[in-house]
Every structure is written in C-alpha cells, then in structure tokens.
Amino acid sequence: MxxxxxxxxxxxxxxxxxxxxxxxxxxxxxxxxxxxxxxxxxxxxxxxxxxxxxxxxxxxxxxxxxxxxxxxxxxxxxxxxxxxxxxxxxxxxxxxxxxxxxxxxxxxxxxxxxxxxxxxxxxxxxxxxxxxxxxxxSNTRNPYSTEHKGKLISESSEEFQPDSMFELQPVPVVKKIITTVPETTIRTAAKLMSRKRVGSILIVENDLPTGIVTDVDFRKTVATGSLSIDTPVSEIMSSPVICYSKHLTIAQAQLTMMKHNINHICITKDGTPNTKIKGIVSEHDIMVFQGNNPSVLMKAIKRAGSTKKLKKIRNRITYLLRGYIDHNIPLTHISKIMFELNDATIKRTIERCIEKLDTPPPVKFAWLSLGSQGRKEQLLLTDQDNALIFEDIPEEKLEETREYFLKLAKKVTKRLKTIGYEFCPADMMARNLNYCLSYTEWKSKFSDWITAPGSDEILLCSIFFDYDITYGDIRLSNGLADHIFEEVKNNKKFLSILAASALRNPTPLGFFRQFLVEQDGNNKDFFDIKKRAITPLTDAGRVLSLSHNVKNISNTAERFEKLAQLETQNRELYLACSYSSKALLKFRTRHGLKNKDSGRFINLKDLTKEEKIKLKRCFKSIKDVQDLIKIRFEISPYL
CATH class of the missing domain: 2.60.120.10 (Jelly Rolls)
Structure with missing residues (x-):
C-alpha cells in the first residue's frame, strides 16, 4: 500500500x-x-x-x-x-x-x-x-537590513549604461541663486540680474520661493510699455513657482518645462515651495535629446491634432515603459516620467475638447486626476478617475455653468476612453453630476464626508484625498486642499475611522503564510495584488500623512519617506514601506506588460519560488504598519 x-x-x-x-x-x-x-x-x-x-x-x-x-x-x-x-x-x-x-x-x-x-x-x-x-x-544574509534588503525588483541603476540612459541622470543644478523680495521694483531687479549676469531672479518671502521673474517677463511687460519700471516685481512674477527636489532627472525637467511652458525650475529641500531653496535649473543647462525619448513624446503630445494620434502616442509610451522596466530603471524615475506623459495626454485632450465647444469656459476651473494618477503611480493603462471644480458664481447661473462643464467632461472622458483609459466602473468621473461642482459645493461635500463619515464617505475620501491638478486654475485645487487639511486637523474621530478603513484589507497571507486568492468569479484562484497588497500600503500612507498634516505629497513611497523624517523612531519601518510600495508597483507593472492587462490579478502558478518569497517579505511591511496604526489610533476590532 x-x-x-x-x-x-x-x-x-x-x-x-x-x-x-x-x-x-x-x-x-x-x-x-x-x-x-x-x-x-x-x-x-x-x-x-x-x-x-x-x-x-x-x-x-x-x-x-x-x-x-x-x-x-x-x-x-x-x-x-x-x-x-x-x-x-x-x-x-x-x-x-x-x-x-x-x-x-x-x-x-x-x-x-x-x-x-x-x-x-x-x-x-x-x-x-x-x-x-x-x-x-551564505546563511548570514539579512534581507531586512538597510544594506542587504532582499529586493523583489532591482532598484539599482548599475544595470544600464549611463550613456544610453542619459536623460535619467540628475539634472545640473545652479546653486548660486539670485533672490529678492516682492516689493523690489522691476528696475532694481533688472539691474541685479544684469550685474550677476543671470536670466532669472527668485522672489522670496521668509526665505521661501513665492515667484520667479525672467528675461521673458521683462520683454512682455516693460518692453511693450504695459508696466512702469518702478512697478513691484510681484506684478510680473510667475507664481506659484514650479519646485522639485535635487533628485530631478534631465528627462523629468524637460517634460516639466514643456508641460508648464516655463524655462526655469526651482530646486528646494523637499521639492515643494514650503522648504528652503537649494538651487535653480534653467533650460540652457539641459541637453535636449533627439530621437524616441520622453522629450520627443511630450512634444508629439503637445502637437497632436486628433484623439487617434494621441492613442498612437500612448502606445509608444507603453513601449517606453517596457524598455524602462526591462532595463531595471529605478521605479522612482519611471513613475515620475510616466506621470508627466499621462498628465500631458489628459491635458491635451482637455485643450482639444475646449476648442471644439462653441464657447470658451464661462469661468475658471480645474480638472483633477484622482487615484493612482493623482498619486503619480499610474504606469499601465487603467481606468480613469477624475473630477472638476469650477469657480463660484451667482446662484442663478450655477446650473447653466454646470451644464457647460458636464458637456466638456463627457467629451474629455469619451476621448480618454478611446486613447485607452477605461471608464471608472463606479462612474467617479467629472462627467458625473456629483463630481462636477463649484468650489463652494466641493468644500461643502468634503466637510460632509469628514464630519459625518460613513462607509461610503470613507471610501470616497480614500479616492478623492489623492488628487493632482491636470488642467486649469491651481488656486482652486490648492484652496480645496487647504480646506481639507483644516477640516481634518485635530479631528481624531475622522482619523480613527479612516485608520480603521485602512485595515479593511489585512496582510495578504492566510494560515501558514499562504497567499489569499480570489474565491470566485472570473479571477478565481488569482492573487489580487492591488486589493491585497498595494491598497493597504496606500491607505496606511494616506492616514498617517494626514495625521501629520503633510501637504503637497500624495505619492505613497514619498509619503512614507516623509514620515521616516518626521518619526525617526519608526524610520526603518517607513523606509521598508516605501521600498515595498515601489517594489509591488513595479512587480504589478511587469506582469501587466507581460499579460497585456492591468497587472492586477496574478496567477501564482506563473511565479517562481524566489518571487513568492520576496513578495511575502514585502507583505511584512503591510503587517507591521497596520499593527502600528491599530495602536496609534486605538482601533478596536468592533469599530
């Protein structure tokens, strides 16, 4: 027997x-x-x-x-x-x-x-x-130490030649910068620039960048006679200043300059206007590449005269992504470049739709990208999540104005679907009456979600709290962000409920460390890497950042890196979470490119033993940060 x-x-x-x-x-x-x-x-x-x-x-x-x-x-x-x-x-x-x-x-x-x-x-x-x-x-290696962390997907840049990937090198930064205050006259600023032989001057308040003036601004205003040379520079400065951290790459700088129609970028300590200035980058400091690279794709997007052409360009972007993944380019670089190209595609689509409407927008507005695009984490073509804010207007013109923007949103979302961005299954899009609102209506909606949070409201917060402006007036999106942070500040009840929601997807491993797979449906026995692994880290990073009132950072990895600075006692955990979020996203992207889908559902049979083990090691970060959240926000099992 x-x-x-x-x-x-x-x-x-x-x-x-x-x-x-x-x-x-x-x-x-x-x-x-x-x-x-x-x-x-x-x-x-x-x-x-x-x-x-x-x-x-x-x-x-x-x-x-x-x-x-x-x-x-x-x-x-x-x-x-x-x-x-x-x-x-x-x-x-x-x-x-x-x-x-x-x-x-x-x-x-x-x-x-x-x-x-x-x-x-x-x-x-x-x-x-x-x-x-x-x-x-070899039985002495520590896969969780800072030096020998077991890498799911290499974050090393040593596997590619710098000459072939020059655009991914750090951009040259000029550290000797010229600054002045908003009250300075145009005459004084011009003399200072001439004496220092520079083409730009930063306008600062309390040592923080508030604006920038360039030679171009002088030509447009003073040279044309529009303004007197005794006018304060605050009248002609460009504001807010586009800021990045010192890790900005050449490709990203080129894309940013073309996207915003600027030729200077301010480098600050953390990449936001809220920290000390470290230097400045100008267009003249950058080598413009020829050939099939991000800069060329960005130019093609800006020139595209049809949705069909934008779709072809988006396919080329996917090929670029595949090349980056195959060359093991660091995920940080990949996500930033893909964000700029995706953002420019959406922006060009909006521009074309406005051109096709009979009249221009009746008031200022802002188009917001939500979810993964809002967090700068959308690498593959996934469904679109967006919203629209328009300027407050008299009550009698409200519905007429809303109709205009709903019409615009329907055109935009339809064309984005043609390009490859599927409709959101839950219809969380600007074409939905509920998400095409005036500035005051949006403030009221967020206040309602935060002050009386139910399960639906918390779900909406988890989507709408991660947004980035793609087109329009940045003052509307910034004003809304300030309102959200003010409402959340010191609101322990809301943060506790949001924290409890961040625990709704526990560690992706079941009894005896087996992967938790789907039990039924079309993806039965597949592992949902988005729901089981990526979303728990995203949710944890969001609630912890909100509790610290961290502004201007929505990317999950960057949120954890910021938290590592704020909580030195938990530095190792937060850096592990940052690493895991990037590794899991890159893993999903690899499988999505391989299977020509979103990469969300993974067939475990396709994974090697090494991949399974290293995935499990990433999952440890999820368990550890969720344990921290349970204690910090005093989450009971019955909440």
Missing part, C-alpha cells in the same frame, strides 16, 4: 533545491524518513550552543527567524526562512554546536531531514553537495 504521507512530502520536496536535483527513487527514500514537526509561534527549533541535531530542516508552512546572539545577550535577525528554505545545516558539515538561534516567526510546520539518510546522497551528487555548501556559507 502506498504511503500517502511520504508521497505528499516527496511532491513538496521536489519543487525545491537541492531535492529537485536528485532522482525519484532517492527522493522517495528520503521522504519516507522525514519527520513532520509542528511549532507554535515564538518556539525555538534550536538555540546557540545547543548540540547539533541529527537532522536539518526545510520549511513546509510558516516562517523561521535565524538570529545572531550579541555579546549582551540580545538577538538580531540575520535571515528569514520561508516555504522551501532549508536551515540547520551545521551538523551536515561539522560536529559542532549551533552558532545561531532558529525561532519560529509564526505557527510553522517543518520537515526534519535525517542527516544519516541524506548525507550519502549529497556526497554522491556533486550538484547537491555544491548547493548545500553555498547555502551553508
């Missing part, structure tokens, strides 16, 4: 080296002698100084920490063993006591492999012996 337990053990072992390197007969022989051992969480498999066991181990279910014991008795995790990992090899090579601890991180099932049975097989099989020697020698 067949030993079914041994057969199941053999089926498991043959999936992992070194057991995958031996023949079926030897595998069955070993499987019959394997002991199956159950350990509760936090139990020692062996301790430093223990006499070597007559067996080594492979993880069947669960996880085991390998710990170094310091001189003061404290322990430090130096490796983590997941499904299929082997450990406890010392008795195979030397009759010595263990030098480290092995402790279960959670409930675990281990297979104990008798050394007496396995050693003759290893000695007779060179490949098996070499694998065990390498595993034994």
């Amino acid at each position: 067949k030993n079914t337990i041994a057969a199941r053990i053999a089926d498991f072992l043959k999936e992992f080296p070194p057991f995958s390197l031996i023949n079926e007969m030897q595998l069955q022989m070993i499987a019959r002698e394997v002991r199956v051992i159950y350990f509760e969480k936090g139990k020692a498999v062996f301790r430093k100084g223990d006499e070597g066991h007559d067996q080594f181990y492979i993880v069947n279910k669960g996880a085991v920490d390998l710990q170094k014991v310091k001189d003061n008795g404290e322990t430090e995790t130096i490796d983590k063993c997941d499904e299929g990992d082997i450990f406890g090899l010392r008795p195979l090579f030397a009759k010595e006591n263990y030098l480290i601890n092995a402790e279960t991180e959670e409930e675990s099932i281990l297979y104990a492999i008798p050394i007496a049975i396995f050693k003759p097989v290893a000695e007779a099989n060179i490949k098996v012996g070499n694998f065990l020697l390498e595993s034994f020698a």
Whole structure:
C-alpha cells in the first residue's frame, strides 16, 4: 500500500533545491524518513550552543527567524526562512554546536531531514553537495537590513549604461541663486540680474520661493510699455513657482518645462515651495535629446491634432515603459516620467475638447486626476478617475455653468476612453453630476464626508484625498486642499475611522503564510495584488500623512519617506514601506506588460519560488504598519 504521507512530502520536496536535483527513487527514500514537526509561534527549533541535531530542516508552512546572539545577550535577525528554505545545516558539515538561534516567526510546520539518510546522497551528487555548501556559507544574509534588503525588483541603476540612459541622470543644478523680495521694483531687479549676469531672479518671502521673474517677463511687460519700471516685481512674477527636489532627472525637467511652458525650475529641500531653496535649473543647462525619448513624446503630445494620434502616442509610451522596466530603471524615475506623459495626454485632450465647444469656459476651473494618477503611480493603462471644480458664481447661473462643464467632461472622458483609459466602473468621473461642482459645493461635500463619515464617505475620501491638478486654475485645487487639511486637523474621530478603513484589507497571507486568492468569479484562484497588497500600503500612507498634516505629497513611497523624517523612531519601518510600495508597483507593472492587462490579478502558478518569497517579505511591511496604526489610533476590532 502506498504511503500517502511520504508521497505528499516527496511532491513538496521536489519543487525545491537541492531535492529537485536528485532522482525519484532517492527522493522517495528520503521522504519516507522525514519527520513532520509542528511549532507554535515564538518556539525555538534550536538555540546557540545547543548540540547539533541529527537532522536539518526545510520549511513546509510558516516562517523561521535565524538570529545572531550579541555579546549582551540580545538577538538580531540575520535571515528569514520561508516555504522551501532549508536551515540547520551545521551538523551536515561539522560536529559542532549551533552558532545561531532558529525561532519560529509564526505557527510553522517543518520537515526534519535525517542527516544519516541524506548525507550519502549529497556526497554522491556533486550538484547537491555544491548547493548545500553555498547555502551553508551564505546563511548570514539579512534581507531586512538597510544594506542587504532582499529586493523583489532591482532598484539599482548599475544595470544600464549611463550613456544610453542619459536623460535619467540628475539634472545640473545652479546653486548660486539670485533672490529678492516682492516689493523690489522691476528696475532694481533688472539691474541685479544684469550685474550677476543671470536670466532669472527668485522672489522670496521668509526665505521661501513665492515667484520667479525672467528675461521673458521683462520683454512682455516693460518692453511693450504695459508696466512702469518702478512697478513691484510681484506684478510680473510667475507664481506659484514650479519646485522639485535635487533628485530631478534631465528627462523629468524637460517634460516639466514643456508641460508648464516655463524655462526655469526651482530646486528646494523637499521639492515643494514650503522648504528652503537649494538651487535653480534653467533650460540652457539641459541637453535636449533627439530621437524616441520622453522629450520627443511630450512634444508629439503637445502637437497632436486628433484623439487617434494621441492613442498612437500612448502606445509608444507603453513601449517606453517596457524598455524602462526591462532595463531595471529605478521605479522612482519611471513613475515620475510616466506621470508627466499621462498628465500631458489628459491635458491635451482637455485643450482639444475646449476648442471644439462653441464657447470658451464661462469661468475658471480645474480638472483633477484622482487615484493612482493623482498619486503619480499610474504606469499601465487603467481606468480613469477624475473630477472638476469650477469657480463660484451667482446662484442663478450655477446650473447653466454646470451644464457647460458636464458637456466638456463627457467629451474629455469619451476621448480618454478611446486613447485607452477605461471608464471608472463606479462612474467617479467629472462627467458625473456629483463630481462636477463649484468650489463652494466641493468644500461643502468634503466637510460632509469628514464630519459625518460613513462607509461610503470613507471610501470616497480614500479616492478623492489623492488628487493632482491636470488642467486649469491651481488656486482652486490648492484652496480645496487647504480646506481639507483644516477640516481634518485635530479631528481624531475622522482619523480613527479612516485608520480603521485602512485595515479593511489585512496582510495578504492566510494560515501558514499562504497567499489569499480570489474565491470566485472570473479571477478565481488569482492573487489580487492591488486589493491585497498595494491598497493597504496606500491607505496606511494616506492616514498617517494626514495625521501629520503633510501637504503637497500624495505619492505613497514619498509619503512614507516623509514620515521616516518626521518619526525617526519608526524610520526603518517607513523606509521598508516605501521600498515595498515601489517594489509591488513595479512587480504589478511587469506582469501587466507581460499579460497585456492591468497587472492586477496574478496567477501564482506563473511565479517562481524566489518571487513568492520576496513578495511575502514585502507583505511584512503591510503587517507591521497596520499593527502600528491599530495602536496609534486605538482601533478596536468592533469599530
């Protein structure tokens, strides 16, 4: 009669080296002698100084920490063993006591492999012996340390040649900048610029950038006689100033300048106008590339005269994305460039639709991109989420004005669908009467969501709190953002409910660290990487940032990096969350490009053992940050 337990053990072992390197007969022989051992969480498999066991181990279910014991008795995790990992090899090579601890991180099932049975097989099989020697020698790596973090997808730029990817190098920054205050006259500012031989001057208040004046501004105003040279520079300055951090790349700078029709960018400490100026970048400092690169695509978008052409350009953007992914370009660079190209595509679509309407917009308005595009995380073509704010007007003209913008929004969203951005399944788009509102109506709506939050309101907040202006008057979007932060400030009840909502998708692993997959529907048995992994980190970053009143940062990775600065005691956790958010997004993008879809649903059968293990390591960040949120916001299991 067949030993079914041994057969199941053999089926498991043959999936992992070194057991995958031996023949079926030897595998069955070993499987019959394997002991199956159950350990509760936090139990020692062996301790430093223990006499070597007559067996080594492979993880069947669960996880085991390998710990170094310091001189003061404290322990430090130096490796983590997941499904299929082997450990406890010392008795195979030397009759010595263990030098480290092995402790279960959670409930675990281990297979104990008798050394007496396995050693003759290893000695007779060179490949098996070499694998065990390498595993034994390398069993001190710490995948969670800052230096040796186990990377799901490389964030190193060493895999591509700088010459072939020059546009991704940091942009040259001029650190010797010329500044003045808003009250300075045009005459004085011009003399200062001439004396310093510069083409621009930054206008500052309290050492923060509030505007910029260039030679072009002088030609447009003073040279034409529109203004006197004794007029304050505040009358001609461009404001607000477009700001970035020092990590701005050449490609991103080119795209930004073309998008905003500017030739200077201000570099500040954190990339916003709220911190100290570090330098300035001008168009003359940048080499303009020729060929099929982001700059050329941006120019093509701005010149596109039809939706059909924009669709073709968007397909070329996908090819560019594929090249970046294949070259392992850092995700930070990829997301910023893709955001600018997506943003420009939407902006050009809006411009063309306005041109096709009989009359220009009756009042100033702002088109907001929501969700992943609002967070600068939309790499693949996914569904569109957007909203529209228009300037306050007299009550008698409100509905007439709304009709104009609804008509515009329907045209825009229809063309975006043609380009490849599908309609939002929940109709959270500017063409919806509920999301095409005046400035005051939007303020009132957000106030209602925040002061009386139900499940629907919290869901809407999670979408509408992450937005970026794509087209129109930035004062409307900034004013709305200020209103939101004022409403949320010190509102512990709302933050607690939002925090509870951030826990609605728990860690993506179930019992014995198995992936939680879809139970029914078209994606049955597939892993939903968006709902199970990316969204929990996004939600956590949002609520923690709101609690610190962090403005002007909506990107998930950047939110966690900012939190690492604000909470030094949790720096390691937040940096791990930042890394995990980028790694998971890049992983989704790889699979989306491979399968020509959104990359949301992953067939686990397509993943290698290494991919599964490294995904699980990213999931640890989700569990840790959710545990922090539970404690900080005092979330009860019944809330």
